[in-house]
Amino acid sequence: MSARRHWPEPAELDAVDRGIVNRLQNGLPLVESPYAAVAAELSLSEGELLYRLERLLEAGVLSRFGPMYHAERLGGGLTLAALEVPEADFERITALVNAFPEVAHNYRREHRLNMWFVLATETPERIGEVIAAIEAATGLAVFNMPKQEEFHVRLHLPV
Amino acid sequence: MNGLTSTATAPRMSASPQRLRSLLEAGLPLTERPWRTLAGQCGMSEDEVLAWVERWQREGLIKRLGLVVRHHALGIRANAMVVWDLPDTAVAEVGRRLAAEPAVTLCYRRRRCPPAWPYNLFCMIHGTRRERVLTVLDAIVERHGLQDVPHRVLFSLKAYKQCGGRYTRETQP
Numbered sequence: 586m587s588a589r590r591h592w593p594e595p596a597e598l599d600a601v602d603r604g605i606v607n608r609l610q611n612g613l614p615l616v617e618s619p620y621a622a623v624a625a626e627l628s629l630s631e632g633e634l635l636y637r638l639e640r641l642l643e644a645g646v647l648s649r650f651g652p653m654y655h656a657e658r659l660g661g662g663l664t665l666a667a668l669e670v671p672e673a674d675f676e677r678i679t680a681l682v683n684a685f686p687e688v689a690h691n692y693r694r695e696h697r698l699n700m701w702f703v704l705a706t707e708t709p710e711r712i713g714e715v716i717a718a719i720e721a722a723t724g725l726a727v728f729n730m731p732k733q734e735e736f737h738v739r740l741h742l743p744v
Numbered sequence: 745m746n747g748l749t750s751t752a753t754a755p756r757m758s759a760s761p762q763r764l765r766s767l768l769e770a771g772l773p774l775t776e777r778p779w780r781t782l783a784g785q786c787g788m789s790e791d792e793v794l795a796w797v798e799r800w801q802r803e804g805l806i807k808r809l810g811l812v813v814r815h816h817a818l819g820i821r822a823n824a825m826v827v828w829d830l831p832d833t834a835v836a837e838v839g840r841r842l843a844a845e846p847a848v849t850l851c852y853r854r855r856r857c858p859p860a861w862p863y864n865l866f867c868m869i870h871g872t873r874r875e876r877v878l879t880v881l882d883a884i885v886e887r888h889g890l891q892d893v894p895h896r897v898l899f900s901l902k903a904y905k906q907c908g909g910r911y912t913r914e915t916q917p
Contacts, residue, residue, distance in 0.1 A: 651809060
């Protein structure tokens, strides 16, 4: 499988790390000492929790820690978009698409629509402008699939 | 403190909430009193910072204080986007049921792009192995009687970019 070499080696998480990650995906209490509160729930010292969180951030297991914004209510725009990219041109198109700062995620997937990316913009109107700019840069039609309804999941990614 | 100084700081005072939001995008500091750390950086008191964040949570600007897990770093390599073509009258009910499945980590109704893309319900299933994700999906299809609903599984082959979106600017235009 040639795609495999692109993935980094997985980080080692012990049971305590997993407990921390799963607990914090449900949110941090809004109190003066939130880490002490969570540490107490997990039967850890505050120092150990902070140490482990630092290590998880350094290892790249956590990419972001803090508030999860609701982009639309902040006045921003958010959408999922896809392209049908000719195989031979995939690398060039990837570079063109990723050069847009509004592209937050970009995945290659198994389908005729083989490039999938998230666009996050400061205003909803900007989404249309960025899509037009991506179409102009790549010469490909962008399939725009904005969210119409979100169904809430209990835990975002159990580890 | 003289008059000149207070005049100079006046515009910054009104810009504080914006500054706080911008600082928060970088993440919550890993200190014993993280809100006090932020307060010092944006010229507010700790209570004011807590009040602003409480208000943003109440208004729904902040969904929750949590974290983003980079699943690749954990060896969770089989990231499947499962898409369904459901009648508009059934999509909300099925969406709610799929979201309640422990294996489903995201579930959205999205706009169809017919004829090339007829699907209107998207959900994500992560797993360490592709076969396991497919086994989980089979069980979900069975449990909810979705055998006759057209659906597709799009596994990710490679992540080219994974970063959080930035929604605020340091200064307003």
